Amino acid sequence: MKKWMSIFVLFFFVACKSSEPDLVSSEYYYTCSMHPQIVENKPGLCPICHMDLIKVKRTQSAPDEITLSPEQIRLANIVSTTIVEGDVATKNIFTGIITEDESRTNAVTSWISGRIDRLYYKNTSDYVARGAPVFSIFSEELRNAQQEYLSAVEKKNTLDNNIIDFDRIIEGAAQKLLTMGQTRAQIESLRKEGKAPGLTTYYSPASGVIIDLPVLEGDYVQAGGMVMKLADYSSLWIQAQVYPNQLASLREGDNVQIEFPDLAGLKLPGKIAFISPEIMPDSRLSQVRIEVSNRNGKLRPGMAAYVTFQRPVSKTPVLPLDAVIRDNDKNIVWVQTGDENFKWKEVKLGEESNHQVAVLSGLDPEDKVVVSGVYLLNSEYLLKKGLSGE
Numbered sequence: 001m002k003k004w005m006s007i008f009v010l011f012f013f014v015a016c017k018s019s020e021p022d023l024v025s026s027e028y029y030y031t032c033s034m035h036p037q038i039v040e041n042k043p044g045l046c047p048i049c050h051m052d053l054i055k056v057k058r059t060q061s062a063p064d065e066i067t068l069s070p071e072q073i074r075l076a077n078i079v080s081t082t083i084v085e086g087d088v089a090t091k092n093i094f095t096g097i098i099t100e101d102e103s104r105t106n107a108v109t110s111w112i113s114g115r116i117d118r119l120y121y122k123n124t125s126d127y128v129a130r131g132a133p134v135f136s137i138f139s140e141e142l143r144n145a146q147q148e149y150l151s152a153v154e155k156k157n158t159l160d161n162n163i164i165d166f167d168r169i170i171e172g173a174a175q176k177l178l179t180m181g182q183t184r185a186q187i188e189s190l191r192k193e194g195k196a197p198g199l200t201t202y203y204s205p206a207s208g209v210i211i212d213l214p215v216l217e218g219d220y221v222q223a224g225g226m227v228m229k230l231a232d233y234s235s236l237w238i239q240a241q242v243y244p245n246q247l248a249s250l251r252e253g254d255n256v257q258i259e260f261p262d263l264a265g266l267k268l269p270g271k272i273a274f275i276s277p278e279i280m281p282d283s284r285l286s287q288v289r290i291e292v293s294n295r296n297g298k299l300r301p302g303m304a305a306y307v308t309f310q311r312p313v314s315k316t317p318v319l320p321l322d323a324v325i326r327d328n329d330k331n332i333v334w335v336q337t338g339d340e341n342f343k344w345k346e347v348k349l350g351e352e353s354n355h356q357v358a359v360l361s362g363l364d365p366e367d368k369v370v371v372s373g374v375y376l377l378n379s380e381y382l383l384k385k386g387l388s389g390e
Contacts, residue, residue, distance in 0.1 A: 019312030028055055028233045031383060065343045066381045073340065076380070078373035080336040083363055090249045090311040090351045096290065098303045104232035106206040110221045111181030114139030117199050119217050121210060128230055130207040135227055136199040142180055146196035149173035153191055189260070208232045236299055238270065238290040240307045242281055247286060249311060251275075257308045258292055260299070268292055270307070316350065317359040323342040324349065324357060327379055333363070334370040334377055342370065342377060 028180030030053035032038045032046035044053055110116075113362075118136040121128055129136065151174045156166035176188050181202055182190075190196070207287065213225050242250070254272045274289040290307055292299070325332040330346050337343050347362030363369065370377060 001120070030055055045128075064343060064345075064375070065337070066308045068377070068380065069339050070340065071150060072380070073373075076373040076376040078336075078342075078370055078377055080368040080370045082366065082368055083317045083319060083359065086313045087315065091307045091353045092242075092246050092249070093256065094240040094242055094288065094307040096238040096288075096305045096307055098292075098301050098305055099237045099239055100211065100231040100301050101232065101235045101237050101291070104208075104235055105211070106208060106232075108134055108202075108228045108230065109227050110135075110137065110143050110203055110223060110225050110227055112137065112139045112177075113200065113223050114142065114221065115261070116215055116217055116219050116221060116227070116275075119213075119215070119227075123215075124210045124213050126210050128204050128208060128210060128228075130204055132146060132204050133201050134204045136201045137221075138199055142177075142182075142200055143196050145176050145180060146190055149177060149187070149190065150194065150196065173209055204230070204349075206230055206232070232346070233294055233297065233299070236292055236294050237273070238292055238305045238307060240281070240288045240290060240305075240389070241285045242288050244284070244286060247275065250288060250309065254309065254311070256290055257289070257310075259306045259308070260303055261306065262303050263298060264270075266298065312352075317358055317363065317365075319354045319359055319369060320371050321352065321355050323369055325373055325374060332378070334374055335363070336368045336370060342381075344378075344381070 018090060030040045030043055032049065032051055032053055034051060035046055035048045038046050038053070041052060043055070045051065046053060050358040054272065068078075116135055117138050120133050120135065149170070152166060152170045156170060159166075175185055177190075178184075182200070183203075186200075209232075210228050211231045212226070212229035215221060215225075221227065250272060252272050252275055256270045257271060258268050258270045260266050260268075270290040270292040273291045276287040276289075279286050288307075319333065321335055324347070325334075327388075331345050331349050332348055334342050334344050345362055345367075348360040350358030350360045
């Protein structure tokens with residue numbers, strides 16, 4: 001009985017030992033051929049694609065280097081070149097909405113208190129020319145001032161003498177009418193007619209499109225009350241939305257190019273007129289105001305616009321975008337240090353344009369940077385050394 005018990009215990013320990021995983025030394029590791037970022041110290045399945053992990057021997061080169069055979073270099077089409085200097089422009093495209101130019105809006109107000117008897121324009125979006133009649137008003141205040149002027153004129157004609165300066169009295173009455181919005185032509189017409197009109201007409205001080213019309217015929221207005229608001233659309237604003245990290249490259253007065261999706265093929269120059277100092281809390285964006293000419297009248301407030309800003313940068317080392325591997329918060333390039341040796345370096349990048357990127361730091365002038373086969377080279381590095389680079 002003891003003999004069989006000993007055999008059973010021996011068999012149990014052998015079975016347990018055979019079930020232990022095939023652990024390997026630090027000289028080897030296991031990875032997935034499809035997902036080289038997977039690195040394990042024992043065999044198993046890839047947690048991503050569930051393929052069998054393969055056994056790889058670690059190389060003895062430095063953690064940031066890798067050695068390839070001539071055949072591997074040829075198959076991966078690895079090409080390296082020295083970095084060159086070039087012009088990389090700052091180019092940003094913003095979206096915006098066309099609005100009226102607030103510096104070109106004019107309010108047509110009533111100079112006096114009274115009742116609006118007639119409106120010559122009754123619809124918003126109507127165009128009003130400068131000097132055109134806009135409304136006629138009945139006002140007791142104005143009528144009394146007109147009567148004072150006519151009375152002074154009549155007294156001069158009937159009581160003209162050297163004691164009373166009627167010309168001064170007449171001019172004083174005329175000045176009062178001028179402060180009530182009357183023109184010299186209207187005052188002269190009043191003098192010729194010899195009687196105060198029942199209604200007095202006022203004229204537009206500017207040209208523009210009516211964007212606000214708060215009164216109707218028959219409404220009573222106070223002196224200074226707005227009758228209509230005009231906007232001059234010969235020049236418009238574009239309110240563009242800009243991310244905070246793009247503001248540093250913008251300056252007031254910078255020229256931009258504007259395109260309009262509603263007007264295919266139309267491109268117009270514009271100029272940055274104002275950069276808001278505030279960041280809108282709801283969108284975390286800032287507003288940039290651009291002035292654009294609208295002499296041809298094709299643009300309308302409310303239209304969308306694409307604003308392109310581009311500023312040339314002075315000569316700087318540049319690389320093709322494909323030469324850079326962006327890994328989380330790092331930018332990596334591969335440098336060829338020998339016929340079959342390669343080393344990765346972390347670089348700081350600048351502006352991008354035309355499939356090139358400026359290199360601000362991290363490379364030496366004599367470095368030969370890999371510009372073709374970069375991703376295959378990087379995959380081979382991860383396959384051989386894993387993410388830790390050991």
